[in-house]
Amino acid sequence: MRILVVEDDAEAATAMVRGLTEAGHEPTHAVDGAFGLLEAQKGGYDVYVVDRMMPRLDGIGMVETLRKDGDQTPVLFLSALGEVEDRVTGLNAGADDYLVKPYAFSELIARVEALSRRRESGSVATMLKVGDLEMNLIARTVHRAGKEIDLQPREFQLLEFLMRHAGQSVTRTMLLEKVWEYHFDPQTNVIDVHISRLRAKIDKGFDHAMLQTVRGAGYRLEP
Amino acid sequence: MKLPSLLRRTPFRLTLLFLALFAAAASAILAYVYFASASEARIKAERDVRGEMQVLTGIYKERGFDALNRALIDRTLQDNSFLYLLKNPDGSQVTGSLTDFPIAEMEENQQWITFPFTDTDAEGRVTRPQARGVQVRLAGGEMLLVGASLSDTEAYLARLTQALWTAMGIVLLLGLAGGVLVSRNLERAMGRLNKVVTAVQEGDLKARAVVRNSGDELDELGAGLNTMLDRLEASMASIRHAGDAIAHDLRSPLTRMRAKLEVALMDAEAGKIDGVDAVQLALDEADNLLKTFNTVLAIARLQAAAGRTPDPKVFDAADLAADMAELYEPASEDKGLEFSAEIERGLMIEGNQPFLAQALANIIDNAIKYTPTGGAVMLRARRRSSGEIEFSVTDTGPGVPEEDRERVIERFVRLDNSRTEAGSGLGLSLVGAVMEAHGGRILLDEGPGEYGGFGPGLRVALVLPAAE
Numbered sequence: 001m002r003i004l005v006v007e008d009d010a011e012a013a014t015a016m017v018r019g020l021t022e023a024g025h026e027p028t029h030a031v032d033g034a035f036g037l038l039e040a041q042k043g044g045y046d047v048y049v050v051d052r053m054m055p056r057l058d059g060i061g062m063v064e065t066l067r068k069d070g071d072q073t074p075v076l077f078l079s080a081l082g083e084v085e086d087r088v089t090g091l092n093a094g095a096d097d098y099l100v101k102p103y104a105f106s107e108l109i110a111r112v113e114a115l116s117r118r119r120e121s122g123s124v125a126t127m128l129k130v131g132d133l134e135m136n137l138i139a140r141t142v143h144r145a146g147k148e149i150d151l152q153p154r155e156f157q158l159l160e161f162l163m164r165h166a167g168q169s170v171t172r173t174m175l176l177e178k179v180w181e182y183h184f185d186p187q188t189n190v191i192d193v194h195i196s197r198l199r200a201k202i203d204k205g206f207d208h209a210m211l212q213t214v215r216g217a218g219y220r221l222e223p
Numbered sequence: 224m225k226l227p228s229l230l231r232r233t234p235f236r237l238t239l240l241f242l243a244l245f246a247a248a249a250s251a252i253l254a255y256v257y258f259a260s261a262s263e264a265r266i267k268a269e270r271d272v273r274g275e276m277q278v279l280t281g282i283y284k285e286r287g288f289d290a291l292n293r294a295l296i297d298r299t300l301q302d303n304s305f306l307y308l309l310k311n312p313d314g315s316q317v318t319g320s321l322t323d324f325p326i327a328e329m330e331e332n333q334q335w336i337t338f339p340f341t342d343t344d345a346e347g348r349v350t351r352p353q354a355r356g357v358q359v360r361l362a363g364g365e366m367l368l369v370g371a372s373l374s375d376t377e378a379y380l381a382r383l384t385q386a387l388w389t390a391m392g393i394v395l396l397l398g399l400a401g402g403v404l405v406s407r408n409l410e411r412a413m414g415r416l417n418k419v420v421t422a423v424q425e426g427d428l429k430a431r432a433v434v435r436n437s438g439d440e441l442d443e444l445g446a447g448l449n450t451m452l453d454r455l456e457a458s459m460a461s462i463r464h465a466g467d468a469i470a471h472d473l474r475s476p477l478t479r480m481r482a483k484l485e486v487a488l489m490d491a492e493a494g495k496i497d498g499v500d501a502v503q504l505a506l507d508e509a510d511n512l513l514k515t516f517n518t519v520l521a522i523a524r525l526q527a528a529a530g531r532t533p534d535p536k537v538f539d540a541a542d543l544a545a546d547m548a549e550l551y552e553p554a555s556e557d558k559g560l561e562f563s564a565e566i567e568r569g570l571m572i573e574g575n576q577p578f579l580a581q582a583l584a585n586i587i588d589n590a591i592k593y594t595p596t597g598g599a600v601m602l603r604a605r606r607r608s609s610g611e612i613e614f615s616v617t618d619t620g621p622g623v624p625e626e627d628r629e630r631v632i633e634r635f636v637r638l639d640n641s642r643t644e645a646g647s648g649l650g651l652s653l654v655g656a657v658m659e660a661h662g663g664r665i666l667l668d669e670g671p672g673e674y675g676g677f678g679p680g681l682r683v684a685l686v687l688p689a690a691e
Contacts, residue, residue: 182580189554
């Protein structure tokens, strides 16, 4: 996956480029919003990772310009600001996701991968299929290896998100944000309990466990 | 106070302005009274003169010239207030108290005139007062003048003018004196306020204005200044406090992480564990540190916002409560606690939804943490009879003894340095900060009493104003 990293902090950028490369992506680095804009206009990127505060052209200005030009490439905003209003302005400017510094690298990778996947699944699917797990989005039913699995509405949403990002790590914060649509720190691992209930329903009694725990990151649904 | 500086003072300038306005108004009134009185006196004199003239021309018509002449002599001797002059058609004087006509050639047979005449006052001095009269040509060609002195009116007007000028002088003097006095008082009061401002500028946040509760504007200003300084001082203190808390909350986990890494390094070198475990350990600690850091930052920001809710939106608290119940129920049941929720519908509040979610999550989490297995946790959201919206979480844990509740609330409300365990209590401080920013309050109460061998339990309520 080709990723454009627009970040003025050289050290942070180097670490990010290295991390993304190790995760199997092709990152390119631009040192500020103006260079970022030039680079982005060349095209061919799957995701832009844009720092909000930069000299010359800041992240907001860059993303606004890109969106005006009709560039719909997913954007992940990075920011040292953590206020709710900041996230709102960031998302209003056209960013697709927002990550506050300092962040766990696993969180960054998970979100970048989730963003690129979102674009691929732009067409409206009525069925999701991962391995022998099948989800009917219209009838709202789930089957594994032909056996119907009864899910609560929230469990259904949780599984849908995991299936849409099958093969990718998703973090607990991402699940809380995307499935429950809340931005706060739940203190205890309430998400873990929901995951283990879901796991009990989709994995128990089957030959292999699909819902895996990724150490230091979160969870991943494997075929 | 020197005069030039006095002139620059607002109250004194205002005094001068009002005095000038008063002087202009007084002059206008004076002029009006003067001209009104003068014209009134002239009209009265004319009326008197006209009457006298009618009487005299009547005598002339009925009884002839000689009778008129006699009547004039009688009247002059009686020392009435009229002036008379009668002349033959050839111009020779017949009788009268005047020596000559004010006008020699009349345009008509009857003409009104104002003229000076020679008189003597009470002390025998010669004066030249004004008189108003009418000059008439009689049927036989004789000329008759009847006039009335205006000297009484003139004297009255002079006295009036003098009185008005004197009054104006007194008012101006008193006004000036009052202006200086008011200006000095105000100057003194302003000086006191300025002293406070200067002291604060120089870094003394403890300086306060003296407030006498007199209810005047300066007192109000002083009280306002004091409130502002209280707020500023509290906010400075909380920033300092937050700084201390950050140091405290980050130092212990950092120390712990360092120790764990050191031990892990030794263990790894000795081949007891592999390096990955050590790194994983370090990562977990780093994540905890980040969480702590974010919480402290959130508290500091909420407190710095000083009672204003960041990014407020109107939303249904019932939805929030339902989501929280749904989110926490599995964790609660995993711990062997009976979890229940009672949520009224349509509880609109205005606030920052993520922060309120965090506050509610923190007290639910606390209840789950401190309630022993076999107990129960209940979340309730309702509208109080006062119209306020209340979230409450009741548990069957050990509760908080009544005498300690105040202290616990305090711990909610401010960052507490006495904490020994990292993170403990910080969540409650965040709840306090969120409630403060939303104009809400925290209530602590006893739970349901003895329950499953524990009790009496704790009920924590967050009370918020309903959206308008």
